[in-house]
Amino acid sequence: MKNFDTGCVHPLKSELYNSAVTAGIQPAVSYEYIGHDNLQYPGFYSTYNQQRLGQIICNMEQGTWGMVFSSGMAAISTAILSFLNNGAHIIFSKDLYGGTLKFANEELPKRGIACSFAGDVEGFKNLIRSNTKIMYIETPSNPLLNILPLEEIADVAKTNNIITIIDNTFASPINQLPLLHGFDIVVHSGTKYLGGHNDLPYGALVSGSHDNKEVIFDTAKMYGGSLTPYECYLAERSLKTLSLRIKKQNGNAFVIAEYLKGHASVESVYYPGLSAHPQHNIAKQQMSGFGGMLSFELKTGVESITAFQQKLQLVRPALSLGGVESLMCAPAVTSHRYLSKEERLAIGIKDNLLRLSVGIEDANDIIEDMQQAMRQVSL
Structure with a gap:
């Protein structure tokens, strides 16, 4: 990958207007399908700008694919609900963004999903059940800036065939690359550092593998949370700095x-x-x-x-x-x-x-x- 300073300014070449310095806004949500075997978001009203922004953030996180949403909570809830059903169990780190904590305490129980909370690696180990599907963490955490060891948690999860998800909002990909430390999925409230100007709500999800792409897309289609082309354009502009x-x-x-x-x-x-x-x-x-x-x-x-x-x-x-x-x-x-x-x-x-x-x-x-x-x- 390019140096981050250069990569932020020159993330991807525009596919629409090759002579333009910046990517244009393409509001189309309908695309021809005859002769196009590789529709990127089948059945999902996506735009060129959505796909482009998802790829840019994916490249920053050094993942394999990414997508964007209308809010950070849309990205977080989609990532979690993609792998949980009635009777499943998830372990969260005990320090969480308030919205995620409320989602864990109020929304997941409505779906018959059990939640536990751990403060360290041993806590995660001890809380694993036969139905544990996800380990979800924030590091640095909100608001106490606690740090959890990424590789140790990832190793515990892999040993037990558990998906790992991290909210990387506080760190940003400039300061931390969790996928390189063994995590499966990274989520962001793009409203924060990625947007950077307190004027643009959005969320992002990046995966380190193509294995979970279909299940996450299916969940995203069911729950919506689509980002408009103009907001994608503003988000890309913010990423340059x-x-x-x-x-x-x-x-x-x-x-x-x-x-x-x-x-x-x-x-x-x-x-x-x-x-x-x-x-x-x-x-x-x-x-x-x-x-x-x-x-x-x-x-x-x-x-x-x-x-x-x-x-x-x-x-x-x-x-x-x-x-x-x-x-x-x-x-x-x-x-x-x-x-x-x-x-x-x-x-x-x-x-x-x-x-x-x-x-x-x-x-x-x-x-x-x-x-x-x-x-x-x-x-």
């Missing part, structure tokens, strides 16, 4: 994490790039960069947490992540708000936890903004 954005965000996040770990008002910092992070060495082995996400706990109560966010001038107190703008949220009242306090504390999400999605601004400006907000609320 992915490598540049991620590298800047990686550097900014490390500087900010170093600042926060030494602050008297900060109780804990969660960032895999810090040597004090409990899984720092694992992250070094399987990641080429530590990402632009970090979380930290302030030594204060809920009221001051809210006041602190209100005093921020550069960093926006907003949902989502991965964009060029720095965003901050409190998971206890946003992504994990539907959990009881006891349930949140059981997975390590305290009321004073803040998640920071670091943008591409100057790192010192971000730090100065947090400093002035802390001073105003006497932190």
